[in-house]
Amino acid sequence: ATPTSIMVGTGRGAEMGVLFRKGEALQLLKDAAVVAVDKTGTLTEGKPALTDLELAEGFERGAVLAAVAAVEERSEHPIARAIVEAAAAGGLELPAITGFESVTGFGVRAEADGVAVEIGADRYMSKLGLDVTAFADTAARLGDEGKSPLYAAIGGKLAAIVAVADPVKEETPAAIAALHELGLKVAMITGDNKRTADAIARQLGIDEVVAEVLPEGKVEAVKALKGEYGKLAFVGDGINDAPALAEADVGIAIGTGTDIAIEAADVVLMSGSLKGVPNAIALSQATIRNIK
Numbered sequence: 211a212t213p214t215s216i217m218v219g220t221g222r223g224a225e226m227g228v229l230f231r232k233g234e235a236l237q238l239l240k241d242a243a244v245v246a247v248d249k250t251g252t253l254t255e256g257k258p259a260l261t262d263l264e265l266a267e268g269f270e271r272g273a274v275l276a277a278v279a280a281v282e283e284r285s286e287h288p289i290a291r292a293i294v295e296a297a298a299a300g301g302l303e304l305p306a307i308t309g310f311e312s313v314t315g316f317g318v319r320a321e322a323d324g325v326a327v328e329i330g331a332d333r334y335m336s337k338l339g340l341d342v343t344a345f346a347d348t349a350a351r352l353g354d355e356g357k358s359p360l361y362a363a364i365g366g367k368l369a370a371i372v373a374v375a376d377p378v379k380e381e382t383p384a385a386i387a388a389l390h391e392l393g394l395k396v397a398m399i400t401g402d403n404k405r406t407a408d409a410i411a412r413q414l415g416i417d418e419v420v421a422e423v424l425p426e427g428k429v430e431a432v433k434a435l436k437g438e439y440g441k442l443a444f445v446g447d448g449i450n451d452a453p454a455l456a457e458a459d460v461g462i463a464i465g466t467g468t469d470i471a472i473e474a475a476d477v478v479l480m481s482g483s484l485k486g487v488p489n490a491i492a493l494s495q496a497t498i499r500n501i502k
């Protein structure tokens with residue numbers, strides 16, 4: 211492409227809220243065969259709400275929710291806010307917390323009034339040597355409903371299964387349909403539960419799902435998808451998306467996301483809307499076509 215056509219294309223992108231931080235990205239995007247997308251905060255609002263809480267025998271709802279919320283008050287994860295809000299809505303008094311720890315990719319732990327409390331994914335419970343099969347049917351049902359199941363352990367015993375649901379952003383279905391119309395495949399990469407991710411992917415018509423990915427695994431997932439499809443654009447918003455944004459042929463950050471993601475990206479969607487992705491690809495195709 212000529213410098214002039216790149217300048218024109220970059221200007222047109224800016225008008226539609228798509229910031230090309232590198233002119234190269236405008237040229238590369240037209241060759242993308244697959245768009246890999248982070249789930250939480252990118253396809254979804256990133257604002258989950260607590261939807262379900264089922265207790266193990268011998269545990270009481272208010273006490274479990276208060277203990278778990280007290281621990282989650284120390285966490286920055288969107289899941290944490292959902293749980294803290296549910297406890298606040300119930301007017302629960304929270305116990306005192308000591309020894310808070312975030313176990314990246316697994317969950318969080320602390321002592322609440324001196325009693326150990328752990329909350330996180332099923333793999334966290336496995337790590338702790340706790341058997342979650344008593345909740346297998348519930349977990350499967352929650353996952354099929356697109357909700358994310360989490361487990362709480364109190365005093366070294368499995369206490370409850372909790373679910374949070376994160377609504378899909380309003381513009382997500384149209385953005386995915388537009389990518390398909392442009393002839394691209396769409397893949398989802400997430401740390402969330404496989405069953406939950408599959409349910410959301412089915413609902414959105416997403417072609418491939420890579421789920422239960424640990425934070426450092428996103429780069430590996432991007433490499434594998436590149437090998438499978440060819441040129442890849444990755445779209446993400448979080449701190450843990452930065453390495454994947456750098457690894458992609460074109461990294462696209464949601465403008466409302468974290469600064470670290472934005473800095474790692476070649477393209478920034480200023481409006482925060484995922485529709486900027488097909489718009490940017492269509493613009494790249496048009497820009498390059500025009501100068502031929």
Ligand code: ADP
Pocket residue numbers: 250282285286287289290314315316317318329330331332360400401402403424425448
């Ligand atoms: P993601 O951005 O996909 O949620 P993370 O690596 O942040 O990826 O988290 C992976 C998984 O670990 C989550 O899906 C959840 O099951 C569990 N987890 C992480 N942080 C928390 C937390 N504060 N409370 C409960 N579970 C958590």
Ligand code: MG
Pocket residue numbers: 248249250251252446447448
């Ligand atoms: Mg995210």
